[in-house]
Amino acid sequence: MVIFRLRHAHKRHYAILCLGIVGFIIYYYSSMQPGVRKQTRREGLSANSSQFTLEGEAFRILGGSAHYFRIPRAHWKDRLLKMKACGLNTLTTYVPWNLHEPERGLFTFQDQLDLEAYLRLAAEVGLWVILRPGPYICSEWDLGGLPSWLLRDRNMKLRTTYPGFADAVGSFFDKLIRRVAPLQYMKGGPIIAVQVENEYGSYAKDEKYMPFIKEALLSRGITELLLTSDNREGLKHGGLNGVLKTINFQKLNLQAIQYLDAVQPRRPKLVMEYWAGWFDLWGDLHHIFAAEDMIAVVTEILKQGMSINLYMFHGGTNFGFMSGALATPSPRAMVTSYDYDAPLSEAGDYTPKYHLLRDLLSRYHSENLPAKPAPYWRKAYDAVVVYQHLPLWDTLKLIEEPFKSASPLNMENLPVNNGNGQSYGYTLYETMVTSGGTLNSRNNVRDRALVFVDRVYMGVLDYKTQELAVPDGKGERSLSLLVENCGRVNYGKALDEQRKGLVGDIVLNNTPLKDFTMYCLDMKPSFINRLAGERWKSLPHTPTFPGFFQGQLVVDGYPRDSFLKLPGWGKGVVFINGQNLGRHWSIGPQQTLYLPGPWLNKGVNQVTSTDHSVENQGDLTPEV
Ligand code: GLA
Numbered sequence: 001m002v003i004f005r006l007r008h009a010h011k012r013h014y015a016i017l018c019l020g021i022v023g024f025i026i027y028y029y030s031s032m033q034p035g036v037r038k039q040t041r042r043e044g045l046s047a048n049s050s051q052f053t054l055e056g057e058a059f060r061i062l063g064g065s066a067h068y069f070r071i072p073r074a075h076w077k078d079r080l081l082k083m084k085a086c087g088l089n090t091l092t093t094y095v096p097w098n099l100h101e102p103e104r105g106l107f108t109f110q111d112q113l114d115l116e117a118y119l120r121l122a123a124e125v126g127l128w129v130i131l132r133p134g135p136y137i138c139s140e141w142d143l144g145g146l147p148s149w150l151l152r153d154r155n156m157k158l159r160t161t162y163p164g165f166a167d168a169v170g171s172f173f174d175k176l177i178r179r180v181a182p183l184q185y186m187k188g189g190p191i192i193a194v195q196v197e198n199e200y201g202s203y204a205k206d207e208k209y210m211p212f213i214k215e216a217l218l219s220r221g222i223t224e225l226l227l228t229s230d231n232r233e234g235l236k237h238g239g240l241n242g243v244l245k246t247i248n249f250q251k252l253n254l255q256a257i258q259y260l261d262a263v264q265p266r267r268p269k270l271v272m273e274y275w276a277g278w279f280d281l282w283g284d285l286h287h288i289f290a291a292e293d294m295i296a297v298v299t300e301i302l303k304q305g306m307s308i309n310l311y312m313f314h315g316g317t318n319f320g321f322m323s324g325a326l327a328t329p330s331p332r333a334m335v336t337s338y339d340y341d342a343p344l345s346e347a348g349d350y351t352p353k354y355h356l357l358r359d360l361l362s363r364y365h366s367e368n369l370p371a372k373p374a375p376y377w378r379k380a381y382d383a384v385v386v387y388q389h390l391p392l393w394d395t396l397k398l399i400e401e402p403f404k405s406a407s408p409l410n411m412e413n414l415p416v417n418n419g420n421g422q423s424y425g426y427t428l429y430e431t432m433v434t435s436g437g438t439l440n441s442r443n444n445v446r447d448r449a450l451v452f453v454d455r456v457y458m459g460v461l462d463y464k465t466q467e468l469a470v471p472d473g474k475g476e477r478s479l480s481l482l483v484e485n486c487g488r489v490n491y492g493k494a495l496d497e498q499r500k501g502l503v504g505d506i507v508l509n510n511t512p513l514k515d516f517t518m519y520c521l522d523m524k525p526s527f528i529n530r531l532a533g534e535r536w537k538s539l540p541h542t543p544t545f546p547g548f549f550q551g552q553l554v555v556d557g558y559p560r561d562s563f564l565k566l567p568g569w570g571k572g573v574v575f576i577n578g579q580n581l582g583r584h585w586s587i588g589p590q591q592t593l594y595l596p597g598p599w600l601n602k603g604v605n606q607v608t609s610t611d612h613s614v615e616n617q618g619d620l621t622p623e624v
Contacts, residue, residue, distance in 0.1 A: 040188075041055075041185060041186050041187075041188060042055060042056075043055050043056050044184075044185040044186050044192060044223075044224050044225065045059065045185065045192040045193050045224060045225045046225065047225055047227075047244045047267055047268050048267075049266060049267075049268075050266055050267065050268060050269075050305075051268055051305070052268045052270075052307060054192065060302075060305075060307050060364070061089070061090050061128075061130070061270055061307035061308065061309065062087060062088045062089045062090060062307070062308060062361060062364065063088060063089075063090035063091070063092050063130060063307070063308065063309030063310065063313075064083050064086070064088045064090070064091065064092065064309065064310045064312075064313025064314070064343075065091075065092045065093065065094075065273075065309060065310065065311045065312045065313055065314075066079050066080070066083060066091060066093065066312065066313055066314040066316070066344075067093050067094055067096075067139070067312075067316060068093060068112070068113075068114075068115065068118040069096050069099055069112065069113065069322075070315065070316030070317055070318065070319070070338055071314070071316045071317075071348075072112070072596040072598050072599060073111060073112050073114070073117075073598075074596075074597075074598035075348060075376070075596065075598065076118055076121055077121055077125070078348055078373060078376060079314050079344060079348055080121060080122055080125040080127060081125055081370075081373045082314070082344055082348065082350070082354075082372065082373055083125075083127065083313055083314070083344075084125050084126055084127055084370055085358070085369055085370045085371065085372045085373060086313070086343065086354060086357055086358045086361060086369070087357070087358055087360075087361025087362055087364065087365055087369050088127070088310075088313065088361065089126075089127060089128060090127060090128040090129065090130055090192070090309070091122045091127045091128070091129050091130075091190075092129070092130040092131075092132060092272075092309050092311075093118070093129070093131065093132065094132045094133075094134065094137040094139050094141075094145065094198075095115060095131070095132065095133040095134055095137070095145075095176060096134075096137060096139075096141055096145040096322075097134055097135050097137075097145050097146060097147055097172055098141075098142060098143065098145055098146060098147040098148065098322075098423070099113055099322075100113060100115075100172070100175075100176065101147055101172055101175075102147070102420075102423070103149065103417055103418055103420040104147075104149055104168070104419075104420055105171070106418075107172075107175045109175075109179060115176075115179065115180065116179050116180070116183065119131075119180065119183050119189065119190060119191065120183070120189075120190075122190050123183075123189060123190035127190065128185075128190050128191075128192045129183075129189075129190040129191045129192065130191075130192065130193045130194070130195065130227075130309070131180060131191050131193075131194045131195065132194075132195040132198065132229075133173075133176060133177075133180070133194065133195070133217075134146075134197065134198060135169045135172060135173075135197070135213070136158070136159050136197060136198055136200075136495075137198050138198050138199060138324075138490050138491050139198075139324070139490065140279045140318070140323060140324045140334050140338065140490055141318070141322055141323070141324050141490055142321065142322050142323065142324050142424070142487055142488045142490065143158075143324070143488040143489070143490060143495065143498055144198075144324065144490040144491065144495065145490075146158055146495070147168075147423070148411075148412050148421065148422075148423040148424075148488065148498075148500075149412065149420040149421055149423070150164070150165065150168060151412045151421075151496075151498060151499050152412050152413055152420075152421050156496055157205070157206075157496060158495045158496055159197075159200070159203055159205065159206070159209060159495065160205055160206035160209050161206055161208045161209050161212050162206075166212060169213070169216060170216060173216050173217070173220055174220065177217065177220035177221060177222060178220070178221075181220065181221035181222060181223075184222070184223060184224045185224050186223060186224070191224055192224055192225065193224055193225040193226070193227055193244075194217060194222050194224055194225070194226055194227075195226075195227055195228065195229055195272070196210060196213050196214050196217065196226050196227070196228050196240060196243055197209075197210060197213050197228070198229060199229060199230050199231060199234050199238070199248070200228070200230075200234070200237075200238055201228075201230040201231075201233070201234030201235055201236060201237040201238020201239065202230065202231060202233060202234035202237075202238070202491075203493065204234075204237040204238075205493075210228070210239075210240045211240065214226065214240055214243065225244060226240075226242075226243045226244065227243060227244040227245070227246050227270070227272065228240060228243055228244070228245055228246065229246050229247075229248055229272040229273060230245065230246075230247065230248065231247070231248045231249065232247065232249065232253060232255070232256040232259070235247060235256070235259060235260065235263070239263070239264075244264075244267060244268070244270070245260060245263065245264050245267075246260075246269075246270040246271070246272035247260050247269075247270075247271055247272065248271070248272055248273035248274075248275070248311070249271065249273075249274070249275070250274070250275035250278070250289065250297075251297070252296075252297045252300050252301070257269060257304070257306070268306075268307060269304075269305075269306040269307065270306065270307040270308070270309070271301055271306060271307070271308045271309065272309050272311075273309060273311035274297065274298065274301065274308050274309060274310055274311060275289075275311055276289065276294055276310045276311065276312060276313070276340070276341070276342050276343060276353065277289045277294075277312070277315070277339075277340040277341025277342050277353075278340065278341065279315075279334055279335075279338065279340060280334065280335045280337070280589055280590065281326060281332045281333065281334055281335065282332070282333050282334070282335055282486075282585050282587055282588075282590075283332070283585075283587045283588075284332070284589065285589060286588075286589040286590075287341060288341050289341055291351070291352045291353040291356055292356075294353055294356075294357075295353075295356045295357065295360060298310075298357065298360060299360060302360075302364065310342070310343065310357075312338070312340045312342040313342055313343055313344060314342055314343070314344035314345075314348065315337075315338035315339050315340030315342045315346060316338050316346060317336060317337060317338055317346055317582065317594050318334065318335075318336050318337070318338050318582060319336070319579075319580060319581060319582050320424070320580040320582060321423075321424035321425055321485070321487070321523075321573075321580065321582075321583070322424075322487075323335065323336060323338075323487045323582070323583070324487050324488060324489065324490030324491070325447075325486065325487040325488060325489045325490065326489065326491070326492075327489040327491070327492040327494045328492065330463040330464075331447060331463065331486075331489060333447065333486035333487040334487060335583075335585075335589065335590040336581070336582030336583050336584070336590060336593060337582075337590050337593075337594065341353075343357050346594050347376070347378065347561055347563070347594055348376055348561075349375060349376075350372065350375065358372075376561060377560050377561075378560055378561045378562055378563075378597075379560035379561070379562055379597075380562065380624065381553055381554075381555065381562055381624040382554070382624075383623045383624070384551040384552065384553045384607045384623075384624060385551050385552075386539055386549045386550065386551040386607075386609070387538060387539055387550070387551060388536035388537065388538060388539060388549070388550040388551070389536060389537050389538070389539045389540065389543045389544075389547055389548070389549055389550070390531065390534055390535075390536050390537065390547060390548040390549075390550075391543075391544035391546075391547045391548075392428075392482070392521075392544075392546040392547050392548070392610075392612075393455055393544070394534070394535075395531060395534065395548065396428070396519055398527065398530055398531070398534070399519045399520060399521070399527075401414075401415065401416050401520065402517050402518065402519050403415055403416070403517070403518045403520075404515070404516065404517050404518075405516055405518070406514050406515060406516075407505065407512070407514065407516070408429050408444075408501070408502035408504075408505070408506065408513075408516050408518070409501070409502075409516075409518060410446070410499040410500060410501045410502065410503045411423070411427050411485060411499065411500040411501035411520075412499050412500065412501075413499075414427070414501075414518060414520055416520045416522075417520075417522075422500075422501070422520045422522050423522065424485055424522055424523075425484075425485060425520075425521050425522035425523045426482055426483060426484050426485070426521040426522075426523070426612075427482075427483050427485075427500075427501040427502075427518055427519065427520055427521065428480060428481070428482050428483075428518065428519040428521060429480070429481045429483060429501070429502055429506075429516050429517075429518050430478055430479070430480045430481075430516065430517045430518075430519075431478070431479055431513050431514065431515055431516045431517070432476045432477065432478060432479070432515070433453070433470070433476070433477055433478075433479045433508060433513070434475070434476055434477075435472065435508070435509070436469070436470045436471045436472035436473060437469075437470055437472075437508055437509035438467060438468075438469060438470070438508070438509055439451065439458075439461075439467065439468045439469070439470050439479075439506065439507070439508050440466060440467050440506070440507045440508075440510075441461045441466045441467070441506055442466070442504060442505060442506070442507060443463070443466055444502055444503050444504035444505060444506060445461045445462060445463075445466075445481070445483060445502060445506075446483070446485065446499065446500040446501060446502075446503055447462060447463070447483075447484060447485060447486040447487075447500070448460060448461075448462045448483070448484045448486060449461040449462070449481040449482060449483045449484070449502075450481070450482045450484075450546065450612060451468055451479070451480070451481055452478075452479070452480040452481075452482070453470055453471070453473070453477050453478070453479055453480075454473075454477045454478055455478065455480065457545070458470060461481070470508065479508075479513065481502065481506065482521075482546060482612065483500075483501050483502060484612065485500035485501065486583075488500070501518075523573065523575075523580065523610075525575075525578040525579060525580070528575045528578045528580075528608055529578045531548060531608065532606070536550060545570075545611060545612065545613065546572075546610065546611065546612040546613075547610070547611065548608055548609070548610055549608070549609045549610070549611060550606065550607065550608050550609075551607050552604050552605065552606060552607065553576075553600070553604075553605040553607050553624060554603065554604055554605070555600050555601065555602055555603060555605060556602070556603075557602070558597075558602070559597040559598070559600035559601065559602060560597040560600075561594070561595065561596055561597040562595045562597070562624045563592040563593065563594060563595060563624070564581065564592060564593040564594075564595045564607075564623070564624050565591065565592045565623040565624070566584050566586075566592075566593075566609070566623075567623065569584060569586060569609070569611055569613070570585075570586050570611050570612070570613020571583075571584065571585045571586065571587075571611065571612055571613045572584060572609055572610035572611045572612050572613070573609070573610050574593055574607065574608070574609045574610075575606075575607070575608040575609070576595060576599055576600065576605060576606070576607055577599065577600075577601065577605055577606050578606070578608075579599055581593045581594070581595060584609075586613070595624060
């Protein structure tokens with residue numbers, strides 16, 4: 001018995017010792033991995049010398065941007081695993097205020113917008129996070145991520161301490177920071193740094209603003225390293241005391257690096273946005289930034305001992321009406337795809353950039369990189385035969401709140417959406433005229449209006465064309481302007497002027513038109529789903545434009561990603577089972593729309609498309 005006991009005790013000590021050693025090894029390695037428990041954390045990301053340190057050890061940020069709001073949730077993990085396998089160690093993401101607070105005081109952080117789930121997933125995959133909560137994010141995103149309802153206030157001064165803006169930021173941050181603060185490094189989460197606003201040095205309208213945003217973060221519990229991000233020009237006016245300055249560029253800009261060093265000596269240098277590619281505009285050329293050129297710049301940045309974040313590592317898609325616009329010389333809207341010519345394509349495919357980058361980054365790791373996840377399958381489906389048609393005019397009766405007013409009201413000030421106005425889509429303005437003559441927009445159309453008299457198409461009014469001839473006719477006739485919001489400007493000093501629809505008078509023979517009825521056509525899923533109950537007509541040989549078109553996509557087997565091609569279609573939007581895939585426009589450069597497999601059902605899927613091109617006479621068969 002005794003011997004048995006002694007030997008037993010001996011074994012137990014041995015087991016305890018082994019467990020202790022294993023525990024220590026896990027503790028040691030886990031303290032340098034994202035997503036571990038609190039007690040292992042002693043010192044977060046620090047920028048007190050020329051190198052970053054994490055837990056007191058030298059640390060280089062190898063970052064990549066990928067935005068949860070641009071990637072179907074079911075694909076988040078795939079994209080993050082591919083990021084990790086490429087040799088990156090840090091995910092950077094913006095937070096789009098306009099999606100999280102679509103109406104003032106109505107917050108959503110669920111499903112596609114479950115930011116906490118995205119951050120936890122990053123930790124699970126082994127990535128640190130730099131969070132870029134804005135409130136302004138730029139990012140080729142409508143109004144740089146600011147909610148359009150802010151513009152209901154005629155005196156609004158976005159990105160300043162104007163109380164109407166500052167208070168709204170405060171209530172958004174109350175909700176947002178409460179969710180992300182527990183996911184900071186010292187609390188056991190993956191967030192190692194937080195960016196204060198975005199490129200404010202290029203805006204710089206209010207010197208009290210950046211200290212206000214900094215304080216808004218600190219007072220709500222942000223404790224990790226703070227940083228600002230600016231381009232070369234913006235760096236002159238950007239930055240904040242006690243906050244790390246970082247720089248953004250595409251071509252290697254040695255002067256910019258030297259300048260950063262001069263204004264911020266003995267601090268780590270981070271290229272917060274190394275633009276791995278670029279975005280596209282409708283009617284413009286597709287941007288490509290050669291893989292070899294990208295690799296040459298990344299190689300040099302790393303050689304210089306700097307940290308880097310690739311903007312974008314994976315661009316994804318501006319689903320819905322969310323793409324932004326450039327302001328100058330006149331507003332030009334951005335396409336739906338945010339492929340960005342990034343290392344991972346819009347659909348998450350490996351590109352030559354990915355392979356070259358992985359090869360390069362593998363030299364900066366002592367261990368082998370994780371294996372690359374298998375490519376995600378895509379599928380070519382049979383063409384969708386469009387067989388049903390509904391003229392836009394027949395759908396107006398479904399709009400609950402047509403609104404009458406003597407003068408036209410801009411979208412944001414329409415009394416719809418619980419007092420938040422209309423954010424996106426189209427607004428139809430109708431009035432009566434008793435004569436023909438010259439119709440002049442006085443440049444009050446934002447951004448593009450199709451003009452009809454007695455619902456017969458007359459032409460387009462936009463930034464270029466501001467005048468149209470209206471033929472004479474008998475008696476009272478209806479004059480309709482279907483105004484499309486093509487996307488709000490996201491960069492530059494004109495943010496306060498981004499109201500859409502008709503922003504002033506339209507004149508006929510120099511007399512302002514009066515007594516409008518206005519229809520909000522924001523094309524939310526509820527509206528698109530309501531269309532299903534309407535009496536669709538079988539597609540006539542010459543359908544009425546503008547209109548809705550419907551067909552079915554039959555998926556047999558497991559739904560896979562695909563691309564939708566719209567040969568012969570003009571301009572509009574496509575919905576799949578009520579979900580907005582984004583805008584299409586035959587002028588390109590974008591030719592197809594990304595169709596995520598997780599948004600498809602096995603069996604029958606409803607494809608609804610609008611075409612507002614009027615000139616269109618094509619064969620309307622979307623191909624997938
Ligand atoms: C700036 C912004 C980003 C993005 C890029 C261009 O650097 O900070 O949000 O708009 O330009 O893609």
